[in-house]
Amino acid sequence: MLRRPVAAALLVGAALAPVALPAVTGSAPACAAATGPHAALVIETGARDLRLCVALDAPTVSGTHLIELAGEQQHLSYGFGSGGQAVCRLAGVGPEGDDCFADYPDFWGYWRGDGHGGWTWSSTGAASTTVGDGDLDGWVWGSGDAGSTHPKPPSLTVADVCTAPSPSPAPAVPASTHAAPATTTPRSTAASVDASAAPSHRPSSPARSARTRTASSSALPSVVAVGAADQGPPPVSGLPGPGLLLAIAIGAALAGGGWLRMRSGRHRDEAAPP
Amino acid sequence: MTPRPIHPGAWIAWATCAGAVAFVTTDPVYLFLLWAVSWFVYTNHRSDTDTARSFRIFLTGAVVAVVLRTALVFFGTISVANTAFSFLEGLRLATILVIFGTFNAVTDPFGLVRIAPRHFHEPALAAALALSIAPRTVASVGRVREAQRLRGLTVRGARSLPALAVPVLERGMDEAHTLAESMDARGHGRGRRSRYRPQPWTAASTAIAAAAAVAAATFLSASAGGWAVLHPQTAPLVWPAADPALIVATALLAVPGLIRSRRP
Numbered sequence: 001m002l003r004r005p006v007a008a009a010l011l012v013g014a015a016l017a018p019v020a021l022p023a024v025t026g027s028a029p030a031c032a033a034a035t036g037p038h039a040a041l042v043i044e045t046g047a048r049d050l051r052l053c054v055a056l057d058a059p060t061v062s063g064t065h066l067i068e069l070a071g072e073q074q075h076l077s078y079g080f081g082s083g084g085q086a087v088c089r090l091a092g093v094g095p096e097g098d099d100c101f102a103d104y105p106d107f108w109g110y111w112r113g114d115g116h117g118g119w120t121w122s123s124t125g126a127a128s129t130t131v132g133d134g135d136l137d138g139w140v141w142g143s144g145d146a147g148s149t150h151p152k153p154p155s156l157t158v159a160d161v162c163t164a165p166s167p168s169p170a171p172a173v174p175a176s177t178h179a180a181p182a183t184t185t186p187r188s189t190a191a192s193v194d195a196s197a198a199p200s201h202r203p204s205s206p207a208r209s210a211r212t213r214t215a216s217s218s219a220l221p222s223v224v225a226v227g228a229a230d231q232g233p234p235p236v237s238g239l240p241g242p243g244l245l246l247a248i249a250i251g252a253a254l255a256g257g258g259w260l261r262m263r264s265g266r267h268r269d270e271a272a273p274p
Numbered sequence: 275m276t277p278r279p280i281h282p283g284a285w286i287a288w289a290t291c292a293g294a295v296a297f298v299t300t301d302p303v304y305l306f307l308l309w310a311v312s313w314f315v316y317t318n319h320r321s322d323t324d325t326a327r328s329f330r331i332f333l334t335g336a337v338v339a340v341v342l343r344t345a346l347v348f349f350g351t352i353s354v355a356n357t358a359f360s361f362l363e364g365l366r367l368a369t370i371l372v373i374f375g376t377f378n379a380v381t382d383p384f385g386l387v388r389i390a391p392r393h394f395h396e397p398a399l400a401a402a403l404a405l406s407i408a409p410r411t412v413a414s415v416g417r418v419r420e421a422q423r424l425r426g427l428t429v430r431g432a433r434s435l436p437a438l439a440v441p442v443l444e445r446g447m448d449e450a451h452t453l454a455e456s457m458d459a460r461g462h463g464r465g466r467r468s469r470y471r472p473q474p475w476t477a478a479s480t481a482i483a484a485a486a487a488v489a490a491a492t493f494l495s496a497s498a499g500g501w502a503v504l505h506p507q508t509a510p511l512v513w514p515a516a517d518p519a520l521i522v523a524t525a526l527l528a529v530p531g532l533i534r535s536r537r538p
Contacts, residue, residue, distance in 0.1 A: 083350035243516030256315035
């Protein structure tokens with residue numbers, strides 16, 4: 001009985017290679033050039049507004065690494081959850097633990113600036129976004145699962161934040177100096193080891209899904225949280241919708257039909273002379 | 275009247291569309307439905323034991339893929355949300371494997387070469403060889419083991435590997451040689467080739483391809499337009515969304531399972 005496990009292992013090995021590789025290759029070396037690229041990080045905690053001009057240590061970085069860089073350069077305090085994939089805590093606001101939705105319905109909404117003052121709701125998590133020179137990333141604490149309901153950062157461009165493209169990582173706004181120094185707590189330094197790092201964990205996942213159907217029926221937070229005692233209060237209790245029952249019915253019909261056909265086919269094969 | 279075989283092009287369309295559907299979603303409702311659909315199609319169109327075996331191999335591979343992808347969580351922070359997320363990612367990969375296994379089991383990869391346009395003949399041949407390598411290897415491993423059993427050889431464990439690998443490789447070489455000779459005999463590679471028993475595109479083929487295209491278009495429009503949830507949230511974990519339109523679209527992929535056909 002060797003052939004099946006071997007073949008299966010080969011198949012799976014080949015299939016998983018693209019998933020596992022990005023996790024192994026990890027992050028770029030820290031070589032922050034003084035004249036290197038800059039990106040703007042806009043954070044609205046509700047009580048304070050931070051405008052950080054961050055020097056990038058690579059031509060492009062991920063949204064989470066931008067926050068880490070802001071921590072190094074401007075003493076922004078932050079905390080990641082879900083294995084370093086999701087943003088839980090910025091500038092002292094947000095849940096402490098690994099569950100970034102512990103304070104749901106309030107959470108850190110992730111916005112991407114378009115460079116002209118406009119903001120779009122990010123459809124992916126900050127671990128898998130690409131931030132390059134002149135880009136803007138916005139984080140707003142608040143409720144609302146969709147870009148249409150979550151509070152939006154004010155209209156800003158990179159020039160507003162990085163007033164002069166100065167070589168030094170200038171603290172552009174005095175607010176950043178208030179940003180709770182020395183409490184930088186990268187929660188999971190093992191993030192680059194985390195093999196699940198390849199796809200994002202979508203910290204903005206509820207939002208992403210709800211962006212698509214804000215007022216409609218069976219979707220998101222209007223359903224029950226399953227077996228997640230550590231996941232904070234379930235949004236709204238409820239049973240799975242009629243769609244799930246329809247899916248189960250169709251799936252059972254297909255599976256049963258196939259099984260019956262398999263059986264009758266076997267009988268036919270046995271009955272028929274070769 | 276015996277039903278005519280389904281055109282390989284229709285199977286390509288079906289597999290491509292089903293794969294596209296699996297690719298754009300991590301919702302377990304649609305993914306598990308795709309497993310049922312694949313099983314339904316496979317049971318209707320499977321032919322001989324060799325391809326049946328390759329379907330089982332792909333099924334095993336799919337289950338292992340889910341388990342491994344989920345197990346990767348243990349290298350990071352273990353939480354309900356992480357585990358669920360990894361499971362869904364693995365499930366998507368596994369679904370694509372199952373669809374590919376079904377495609378392998380119901381088509382003859384070398385039938386695909388026949389329908390390729392003349393100028394694309396060589397790439398099509400390379401693709402057919404690549405597609406068929408897994409089922410052919412599985413089939414040949416099965417034959418070698420059967421032959422070993424018939425001779426009373428019961429080699430087990432790691433020591434059976436060389437005894438298995440040599441005849442399998444030899445067989446692969448033989449098959450490639452036979453294929454090359456038969457292609458040469460039919461005038462391949464010399465610019466002229468005969469249309470030997472051209473395969474007709476039937477109404478059933480049209481139905482399969484059209485239904486699959488509608489299914490894929492529905493999912494792609496949901497992915498691009500965002501009118502339905504394709505990636506259920508895992509933090510906090512909730513019941514996955516099940517949109518009736520998308521369920522019906524997935525069920526459309528089961529159309530080949532309703533059509534009777536004869537193997538080409």
